[in-house]
Amino acid sequence: MVKARIAVLVSGGGTNLQALIDAQKSGIIKSGEITLVISNKKDAYALTRAEKAGIDSLVIEKKGNERFEEQIIEALENNETDLIVLAGFMCILSERFTKKYENRILNVHPSLIPSFCGEGFYGLKVHEAALSYGVKVTGATVHFVNEIPDGGKIILQKAVNIEEGDTPEILQKRVMEQAEWKILPEAVEKISKTFVKE
Secondary structure (H helix, E strand, O other), X not given: OEOEEEEEEEOOOOHHHHHHHHHHHHOOOOOEEEEEEEEOOOOOXXXXXXXXXXXXXXXXXXXXXXXXXXXXXXXXXXXXOOEEEEOOOOOOOOHHXXXXXXXXXXXXEOOOOOOOOOOOOOOHHHHHHHHHHOOOEEEEEEEEOXXXXXXXXXXXXXXXXXXXXXXXXXXXXXXXXXXXXXXXXXXXXXXXXXXXXX
């Protein structure tokens, strides 16, 4: 069996990348293999996680770089990437990019889409919005990426209860532990299966 080749795009600490690395080790992800990590920030801790796991990584900075997406595409093509996973990647990708990899880019978003999503909703802002709105249930969503921020087809969702005394930080941690780190590996395995060559 030839596994799907997965590239993970990151910007920060890489906790979702770690969840994928762990899921690969434990056999949750068996139809795919992470073969490349790309970061738009040279000091992203996610790069250290990739190095510890023996995964090739590279930095392609966006600031002042007119060829940012072209360089990512070149790296993906050289890696023969089947599936792209955005794991805390803080850059909006152009329509040209998302069309090129239609139904091949996954993202995890820390709410139950269509709530608290779209442009401007990322990181703690999502959890702040959920708490200030007073919703009783939030969660995470894995979806395909298209040209609309958080607008692609939903693959998996998992709900997480909001508890008395939650702060955005506490809620963020619970959503990661109870939802993001569970459904992201499951979704990656589900979509990887479609690329597997016997």
